[in-house]
Amino acid sequence: MNRTVIGLERLQSAPILLRLNGGLSTDALNAVLDHRCKIVSVIADIPLSSQIRPFHQRLLTPSLEEYILSASDDEEPEETETLNIEGELMSMRKLFVSGCLISIDRLTATNLIHLSLEFPSEISVVTGQSILDFLARCSLLETVLINIVSDDSTQHALQSHNPITLPRLRSIDLGRSEVQSGLITYLRSQPGVAVGFRAWVIDKEDWPCRSV
Structure with missing residues (x-):
């Protein structure tokens, strides 16, 4: 803890890149956030429920x-709380989230360049409509x-x-579910865009929709 405080004093106003893992010290993270540092990057591979969730909103700084965020929870899916990613994050260029349920309905990130959202759960509050x-x-x-x-394809119907x-x-x-919803038909872009589909296995009678 003392080393964290000393390090922060030395950094002064330099940008902070946070790397959070299972050995996270919550006291050290509190010290960083209380110091009001300029946090430009957060990379977390961590059990969401036990450690990072209480700090999540404080990590979403304007800078x-x-x-x-690659997160995991020990709870059953129906007991897992949705993580809200929200605010006017005008500096954000990259948003990658996997392994947890999130909501992006109240997020403004107009300068975003790279987006990746993967939720391995049958429960999701993110619909095709909210993605669009x-x-x-x-x-x-x-x-x-x-x-x-999701097994409930109507949840993502547009x-x-x-x-x-x-x-x-x-x-x-x-x-x-994104393929079945027809989401891509609403997107307009320049020619030459690479389109891929995450591998999934279906019955032979569904062959016209099969993706590899």
Whole structure:
């Protein structure tokens, strides 16, 4: 703890890159956040429920450029709390989240360039409609990966939506429910965009929709 405080004093106003893992000291993280440092990057590979969740909103600072969260929970899916990623994060360039349920309905990140959302759960509050609403606010996106595993395809069914123009898009990868929802048909981009589908196995009678 003392080493953390001394290190922060030496850094003064220098940008902070946080790397959080299972050995996280909550006292040390509190010291960093209380110091009001300029946090530009957070990369966390950590059990979400036990450690990072209480600090999550405090990590979403206006200076944040990169947020990479690979989380795991011990609870059953129906007991897992949704993590809200929200606020006007105008400096954010990269958002990668996997392994936990999130909501992005109240997130504004108009300068976002790289987006990856993967939720290995049958329960999700993120629908195809909310994804389109979010993409409409991120016209600078270059790479997109969206893979929300769900047995309830109607959860991601889309109503009408205005076409979304992503002029800088270079590649997009989608999961099964996103393919079935027809999400990609609402996106407009330059020719030559690489399109991929996360591998999934289905019955032979569903062959026309099969992805590899």
